[in-house]
Amino acid sequence: MSTAIDRPGSGHPPIREQISRLPDSKIRTISLKGAGRPDLIPLWFGESDEPTPDFIKRAAAAALAADHTFYAPNSGVPELRAEIVAYMNRTYGLRVALDRITVTTSGMHGIMLVMQALIDPGDTVAVVGPVWPNCRETVRVLGGAPTDVTLRERDGRWHLDSQELFDACGPRTRAIFINSPGNPTGWMMSAAQQAEILDFCRRRGIWIVTDDVYARLVYDRDPAPSFIALAEPDDAVIAVNSFSKSWSMTGWRLGWLTAPADLVTDFAKLNEYNLAGPTTFVQHAGAVALRDGDAYIGDLVERLRRRRDLVSQRLSAFPRVRFAPPEAAFYAFFAVAGEPDSVAFAERILAETGVGLAPGAAFGPAGEGYLRLCFASSERSLSAAMDRLEPYLS
């Protein structure tokens, strides 16, 4: 049949420039270079090497056997929403109303729904980084623009200067995005600084999007401080949560939003017009994860603490490495003297040692010069990785 089109090279008109310009995830890109390598030690993804615990898998199998295979309500399965309320209340000492909760198809999709609710083309979001890259690109998909606000490494800790954040907020700033405890830095914002930022945002009418997915993976307290614990129910604060990290459920795609109650119908509509909601029997398993999962999280944090200590000790012994030990989450984020190009360095390490690290440039300009190592792997894997890395970091 006729293909009478005069564009060279392609039979179809272009897609949006905004979308063709989206960068690849530099984590996904380097991981593809290592695919299939038999000696690979993959420490690039933000994911534990442990499969999901059995009690959650059993709950999913039971929900399947009970034929929970039909459409579910847009805000989520009632049993799961009730467990989320109970979880939020016992974890943060709150009294959250059920209609503040929307179940989402991962923490990531929670962020997409929030940005769809807030971002008109031309709006900006102040993003505190280095931070995992996706939140920035989500804003760009919607025609908005992220503004970078940079954490500073000082005296072996990461710090945010509140005034720098406030100065980055202009007339089109609709939201501040803060991931604390933070990926990739392991930084954790204090409740005092959260109160200061909340006060600023109240005065300026700016939303706070608080990505709390590492809230339980903390080494000196439980949970991490969260804006959601400070805020009034109708404050402009939306907390994003995920089952991926604390319950080792990355591949399940399940999370939730806690937001002012009057937004629940808006988020229900956005769920409907994006994808209806998460897999129904996965939601039933999520209810069991929340109900019975605190012991698992406690054990996971102890395993992660040993792994953090192992990696910290080894990294500290390497003279070229500069490293702020993480207060939370499961990443070591370290700079190597004389290696300013993180993508090239991570690719060289992968090619020559088979250890898969994420380049710091993946986390925004402030991450350049760093490498991220996810230490949610067995001590045996981590020790082997450290042995292989030693000649490159010494």
Add this chain to the structure above:
Amino acid sequence: MSTAIDRPGSGHPPIREQISRLPDSKIRTISLKGAGRPDLIPLWFGESDEPTPDFIKRAAAAALAADHTFYAPNSGVPELRAEIVAYMNRTYGLRVALDRITVTTSGMHGIMLVMQALIDPGDTVAVVGPVWPNCRETVRVLGGAPTDVTLRERDGRWHLDSQELFDACGPRTRAIFINSPGNPTGWMMSAAQQAEILDFCRRRGIWIVTDDVYARLVYDRDPAPSFIALAEPDDAVIAVNSFSKSWSMTGWRLGWLTAPADLVTDFAKLNEYNLAGPTTFVQHAGAVALRDGDAYIGDLVERLRRRRDLVSQRLSAFPRVRFAPPEAAFYAFFAVAGEPDSVAFAERILAETGVGLAPGAAFGPAGEGYLRLCFASSERSLSAAMDRLEPYLS
């Protein structure tokens, strides 16, 4: 703490006007009115009353037991993409390349990804309706505007006037959205008309988004004609598919896109920046559904044919009913003389009989005056529903 905010009634700034203005799904709205009613016969959702068949549930349980609980590649699990290629090739007689396939978290989310790729604010999409409402609202979420193009009921069949469609395409029209076989009408576009529209779109540089989720639920052939079978691989045609209807997997949230190969990296990025991708073990079950599911679909179509005949016979006997018997899909879409307000009429029927129908107004202005009945329920339920409806339709 201080809540020194001077907006009355709410402690937070508003969300986007575009989002607060989104209508509720009129199907979801009426379904909430019937929730918990013991004598309810729910025929409002586009969903079979059969749970997912055992061979697919077993595949999901096996994938869970095999610890397929980790992140998966953004374009989809390789085993599933390979089965999709095999399915497309044997179903349509094509030779589809693997890189034309992107796995999506439902057909609905496939549409969202496509619209994110195509729609800048102010762009328009010509939508042929009456049609299920979500595609219109997805365009609005992204700041675009749907343009309605109306099917006409004539001589007991639904027809699309191609010239009306062409006249609706202006300088900002980026895409035409066609759902054939169509929900709610059961209309099916001929291959000849598809060729005519493809030719127009090639000349005008307009994308065709073809929603093929009912492609296998057809009563006089298999599959329904699809643009994807007519188009060259790099034509501006994107086919949306879903596991929901043909494999009775509505609650699983799984679908796929077939698109020009050069878009596969764009869709991978959009998957990443929306939600990474569908649940990993659900994707493994989807591969088994495609590999082993043709016999199930054949049996399902036979069951649906009997149900369609039952509903058609009963409806035809009611003097106030005007009804074009569906050529495909699993809906009866009928008008009732003297009942111009479909929402009020559906609510009255629900309140007085316990039969849950979707009001035609849910499907756009052209649907007003109609009711949609999903006949993917047991003959016993359908007979009971018809008995209860008889006094209202006679």
